[in-house]
Amino acid sequence: MAVMQTGFDCDVLIVGGGINGAGIARDAAGRGLSVLLCEQDDLAAHTSSASTKLIHGGLRYLEYYQFNLVRKSLIEREVLLRSAPHIMWPLRFVMPHARGQRPAWLIRAGLFLYDVLARRELLPGSRGVDLTTHPAGKPLKGEYARGFVYSDGWVDDARLVVLNAIAAREHGATILTRTTCTAVRREPAQGGAPAHWRATLRGQNGAERTVRAALLVNAAGPWTAAFLHGAAPQAQGKTLRLIKGSHIVVRRLFEHDHAYIFQHPDGRIVFVIPYETEFTLIGTTDLDYTGDPAQVAIDSTEIAYLCELSSYYFRQPIVPDDVVWSYSGVRPLVEDAAADAKAVTRDYRFELDRDGAPLLSIFGGKITTFRKLAEEAVDLLAPLLDNRHGAWTAAACLPGGDLFGEKPQNRAVLGFNEYVHDLQRQYGWLPARLVQRYARAYGTRIHVLLAGKTALAQMGEEIASGLYAVEVNYLREQEWAVSARDILWRRSKLGLHLPAATEARLDAWLAAHPLAS
Known part of the structure; x- marks a missing residue:
């Protein structure tokens, strides 16, 4: 573990081994802070391995005027691609256009904005496409004669979490998987010792250990609100809206290397993506969820929805019997009173409680912006420990990403x-x-x-x-x-x-x- 600033067991205790927790652990450890991360299950066991596996700006968020989120995501898109080119790569998306959808001029305007909101060095811009001659048109029904092509990126989401954890460990962090934080309490300053957190950690074998930490980071994903209530019952912080997203995998539907973005008549978006060479990934759904996040699973209605929407576009119908695998996750989004689940913001928010030893809770977020989230989180926390190292991850490769040299390129x-x-x-x-x-x-x-x-x-x-x-x-x-x-x-x-x-x-x-x- 890195040199401690505080004299406690660690400077920063992070609860949660998803992308946010692992990203914060990497950033903090790289600044010389001593870090301990505990995760109740495996790394990326829940939300962070159940994404659509895209590094993207979020084209559809323009519709909800979330320009800052889209721009931030577009900037991060190329930063991330350079940092880990083995688990991320550029991907071209085809958007077929049909009668009854937004007019073509409006889509062109949106794509132009998507192209220019952030500088691009790696990804080509958008353009119109004749689907009667383009290879991506061959699997589609004949009525889709024109469309648009634009760029985003693909990521192996679970491996992204693991790489961040490896990087954190290489900088001295301790990563404890299958270790539950069963209790935390604030200890007041006394006897010359500053205020701090005392946490009880329980391993899978039942063994317990006590950890004293100067700062506590609540990165528990779908469990963030529940953990916050247990750690600081008096806190009146932000609430989460849990959104269930499900995906299906079928045998390969097409030979080319482009992905598709399909729009349902109700306005919802579904991606159809080449996956693992032999398969096609289809998703996602957006449904409010109230159950145990650890027990989330796709239901027959979701499978039928994803099959029906895909069949609306493809010549060859897709039926539930074609599904070879499926997965579901619960996205912990910031409650913003949006009536429709698909309209809930994917941006992140922090809640910093300094009533005694500091507690930072992470609300929301998306994989594309995890590095920026982590950087901003540690920017908040480091000065509290008199750490002035400064941000560093934008110019660093993730483990394995240094293909042609130490720096991203x-x-x-x-x-x-x-x-x-x-x-x-x-x-x-x-x-x-x-x-x-x-x-x-x-x-x-x-x-x-x-x-x-x-x-x-x-x-x-x-x-x-x-x-x-x-x-x-x-x-x-x-x-x-x-x-x-x-x-x-x-x-x-x-x-x-x-x-x-x-x-x-x-x-x-x-x-x-x-x-x-």
Whole structure:
């Protein structure tokens, strides 16, 4: 852990291992603060692995006049792409135009604004497209003869969280997964010791530890309001509106590499995205949610809605039986009294309670703006600990993203295939397709994964097709993976490609091969 500013167990205790918590941990630790992050489940176990997996400005937010949010997101879009080009990349979106929708001139105006709100170095601008000749028009019904193409980006959301946690650890932070903060209380200043927080942390095995922290960050996602009430019952802060978003995955619907943005007659938006080479991702829904966020799941009505909207555009109908996988998450958005769930702001808000030891609660946010959120949060907290380090993450790569040098650069985004080809030559003893997967998942950390290996026989048991013991142990030792679900569905999406029985087989293997303590 980094050098402490306070004399307590840590300067900053963060509750929540989603993208906001991990991002704040990275930023704070990089400024020299001692950080401890606890997460009750796995990293990105809930909302942060259940997104539409886009790094985007939020084109539809222009409709609600959220220009500041869109501009902030557009600026971050290219910052993020440069920081982790192995898990993020540019993506072109096709918007078919149909009668009854907004007039074409209005869409062109919106896309022009989207293009110019922030400087672009990596992403081409928008343009009109003839869908009768463009490859993206082939899967669509004949009535969609014209449309528009614009740029945004794609991200492996769960890996983004893990990379932030790795970066935090590399700067000295302690990351405790499957560790619940069961109680917190403020301790007043006394005997020369300043006010601080005393927290009880309970591990999965029931063992408890007490931690004293100068500052507490509540980044509990859907549980933020409940945690705030427990930590500071007198607080009268912002409230959350929980919005359920569900996605379905079907077999690949088209051969080209563009994504689609479809508009329902009711105004809602659905994205249809190439996914994991062999599949297509469709989502999302926007529904108010009142249940336990840990138990959220897609229902038949949502599946039917996503199938029907896709079928409204595609020549080949999509039916519920086509769905091979689905996932749902609860987005904790700032309550802004919007009548319609889709109109609720995706911007973030802070609540800083300084009635004693400081408590910062994070409300709302979206993956695209996580780095800026973290930077602003630590800008608030660092001066309270007399830390003047200043912001740093905008000019830093995430772990594995330093493909052609330490600093983020456009070449890493535009020349990723060049990097992959170099790796395939370097590791010619591995199947080229496996090296490509490793490059996408781990970037330059492939060299940590394969350290000392020079032959396929040194990769250990092939537990499932393309999944070797070396990788499994790397994920356990370096990325906090514990279960088959962590490995097959969050650290990777191998669960989509392997037989259904693989999860049980891998769990049995993990139990039979415990890591040395």
